[in-house]
Amino acid sequence: MTKPEHPVRLYDLDPDALRDQVAAWGQPAYRAGQLYQWLYQRLAIDPAEMSSLPAQLRALLAEEAQIELLAPAAENVSRDGHTTKTLFRLHDGQLIETVLMRYDRRNTVCISSQAGCAMGCTFCATAQMGLQRNLTPGEIVAQVLYFERWLRPITDPRSPVTGHRSRITNVVVMGMGEPLANYANLWQALRTLTDPAGFALGARKITVSTVGLIPGIDRFAEEDLQINLAVSLHAPNDALRATLVPIDRRYPIADLLAACRRYVARTHRRISFEYAMMAGINDSPGLAEELAARLQGLLCHVNLIPLNPVAGSPFQPSRREDVDAFVAILESRGIPTTLRVRRGIDIDAGCGQLRARVAQSTSIPLLS
Ligand code: SAH
Secondary structure: OOOOOOOEEEHHHHHHHHHHHHOOOOOOOOHHHHHHHHOOOOOOHHHHOOOOHHHHHHHHHHEEEEEOOOOOEEEEEEEOEEEEEEEEEEEOOOOOEEEEEEEEEEEEEEOOEEEEOOOOOOOOOOHOOOOOEEEEEEHHHHHHHHHHHOOOOOOOOOOOOOOOOOOOOOEEEOOOOOHHHHHHHHHHHHHHOOOOOOOOOOOOEEEEEOOOOHHHHHHHHHOOOEEEEEEEEOOOOHHHHHHOOOHHHOOOHHHHHHHHHHHHHHOOEEEEEEEEEOOOOOOOOOHHHHHHHHHOOOEEEEEEOOOOOOOOOOOOOOOHHHHHHHHHHHHHHHOOOOOOOOOOOOOOOOOOOOHHHHHHOOOOOOOO
């Protein structure tokens, strides 16, 4: 039998839609729960594995449905072996990037929320490609499942997992795209990832990073999951920030920080601010003072990120002594600050950089 033209994409169905689909196949509702377990706990890749389901349902799944595994188009491993960056080609040819970082007993996966991005940040490689399209919930979840499969040493998926296995411990939505511009799909994915009956990752292990879309931040504050929020600030005043993050003109810093304060008041959760350190642009002691003044009294944390240089871009990473001075000023003003280690610099692990390089070269690098 040939596949229908539009197979049901199982990863895109939320639990209600999965129940409706299973009902449409003439099966009782509890089969949807079993199928959900096969998809997100057992990480089944083929209906034939789903031994608890009746043969008739497995046959329907094989004929009419699809478990859309991501196809790696290129993969880079950092010299120290701890960072792996994979470029996936989606069914329509779009390329997205996902990064696995294995450090400090954590396995953190950095996932994309859109193919491309409409935000136009001037120092970001993804911005150069513009927005191609939103990722579906299934495409967002599948990035996590890809690396979970990679970490779990399961040879026979039907046998109970025994012995040591490594798992994804943290998810950051800091890859390509603006997650709050793809809000509904992002949240469906986050619900699957955190659902105790699904992938069952703790909400507190997940961080979503936004360029600062205020309506999205307000919506985020009302959600019932304790997912962390990070805001990409990069500058303490609008004159400078608008040159780096154009959306600042629509959502200026005063309004953005007011939204951040509402978020903290509502959730009692600490908010993170990302600040990519660019030489001679946003790394002066005066700007550190200005930043500290603006963040006073806000339950927050500043993550300073050394800029990943992007080909064809004038921005360069700050010098070490300027970064150290910036950190010292923030800390002396009582702003908790972390200097993020630059990981995967040798593998184009900055946002959008692997895709940019692959798109420029005529041949796609093969998997290592
Ligand atoms: N759109 C979201 C998430 C995407 S990128 C956001 O703006 O937050 C995750 C972080 O990487 C953001 O803080 C982004 O500004 C930053 N970033 C983008 N390009 C970078 C580069 N070349 N070097 C360092 N950080 C970069």
